[in-house]
Amino acid sequence: MSVRDVIVVGVDGSRESLEAARWAAARAKQSGWELDIVCAYALPSYTAASMDSGFAAVDDNAIEASAQAVVAEAAEHVASFGVTVATIAQQGDPTGTLVELSKSARMVVVGTRGGGGFADRLLGATSSALPAYSHCPVVVVPRHREGSEFVPVERIVAGVDGSHQSSAALEAAVGEAAAWDATLTAVEAVPMASSAGSLAWLPPAVDRSEILSDVRSQLRTLCDHASADTDVTVRAHALDGNAAMLLAEFSTAVDLVVVGSRGRGGVRGLLLGSTSQSVLSHSMCPVLVVPSRRSEDEHTPRPKWRRR
Incomplete structure (x- = not known):
């Protein structure tokens, strides 16, 4: 698989992931690379028992729309850097999605913690999955500290x-x-x-x-x-x-x-x-x-x- 001049950044709508997106956009600008903003999400599965128990099913379209809103917000957040941006809202495991995308990227960027467990799954207390399995360099942007700026x-x-x-x-x-x-x-x-x-x-x-x-x-x-x-x-x-x-x-x-x-x-x-x-x-x-x-x-x- 050929390598593209692109940086992939994983976002989940959290403040930490927006900071990661800014770091990724700044890095892309330095080399004239493109930026892919990715939000991977999993649709819930339901058993027959849970459906019969009267639990309200979550609208799959609403989940997808939420992921689209997350990447759109991140794209707006980095617009001032002037880099070419593509947004990707994709169903799938976040770690697996980013590892797959790393095969053709110059770099992958993530934040250390996320609002919905996104980066926690990557860099939680017992897991360092993305840096371990990525095919390209991974930049991990640390948790936001009050008063810190890019x-x-x-x-x-x-x-x-x-x-x-x-x-x-x-x-x-x-x-x-x-x-x-x-x-x-x-x-x-x-x-x-x-x-x-x-x-x-x-x-x-x-x-x-x-x-x-x-x-x-x-x-x-x-x-x-x-x-x-x-x-x-x-x-x-x-x-x-x-x-x-x-x-x-x-x-x-x-x-x-x-x-x-x-x-x-x-x-x-x-x-x-x-x-x-x-x-x-x-x-x-x-x-x-x-x-x-x-x-x-x-x-x-x-x-x-x-x-x-």
């Missing part, structure tokens, strides 16, 4: 751990930095200080600053490779600490956090790595989750990014 992406941080997935995330982060004309910092966490850290067993005589220096050198090489065909400058930092905690902390000072869908030790078919899940749960800014699925598809051309 801001363009000016500062990006990407989590790197040397895995294939994080390399794909770094390449995507370079693309985002080019599209937004934003600064980009790549961070690799080396958990040495805490007793739970993977390198906590190192003897005191080992120069831990030297270890961080070596990791940073390797990260610098990765960053140079990822940004080689662009005008983007990537700053590289190797820090002592837990990756999820560091990225969550960075999220309070940047405008976008980029992570891979699975890191080291990930098992194919598993939902999301623990770092990705934790960042999605605690980030104060939008999070871009980059799947490995499309990067492994040899039939999908890799876009060449240049700073605007």
Whole structure:
């Protein structure tokens, strides 16, 4: 299936989904892409017993009309961005619908919570279905905070751990930095200080600053490779600490956090790595989750990014 220059945003009429739509429209404008606004809905099923009990049947046409109103409101909400918008009100499971649409989209955007359980099904306490199964990058816009407003992406941080997935995330982060004309910092966490850290067993005589220096050198090489065909400058930092905690902390000072869908030790078919899940749960800014699925598809051309 060919990839279109389109961003898909899932909406449900909630304030959070309208914020996601604004983020998606702003991103589409940066690259001249189109925007598909989607509301997927399920029609209720009724048993014979419930019909005989006198329960009033919900008008299927009314449900469809409500979904049409949701996408129309979202389209009006983003009209000022001047991007080409298509609205889709479609019967079906919201998660499954967005995963299917992700096969031909550049990006899918959702909010963290919805009014009717839409995004709760995506990113509830026990599920991270869309970022885990999407065929393209997914941006998760966090729950609205009172007094917060949409801001363009000016500062990006990407989590790197040397895995294939994080390399794909770094390449995507370079693309985002080019599209937004934003600064980009790549961070690799080396958990040495805490007793739970993977390198906590190192003897005191080992120069831990030297270890961080070596990791940073390797990260610098990765960053140079990822940004080689662009005008983007990537700053590289190797820090002592837990990756999820560091990225969550960075999220309070940047405008976008980029992570891979699975890191080291990930098992194919598993939902999301623990770092990705934790960042999605605690980030104060939008999070871009980059799947490995499309990067492994040899039939999908890799876009060449240049700073605007």
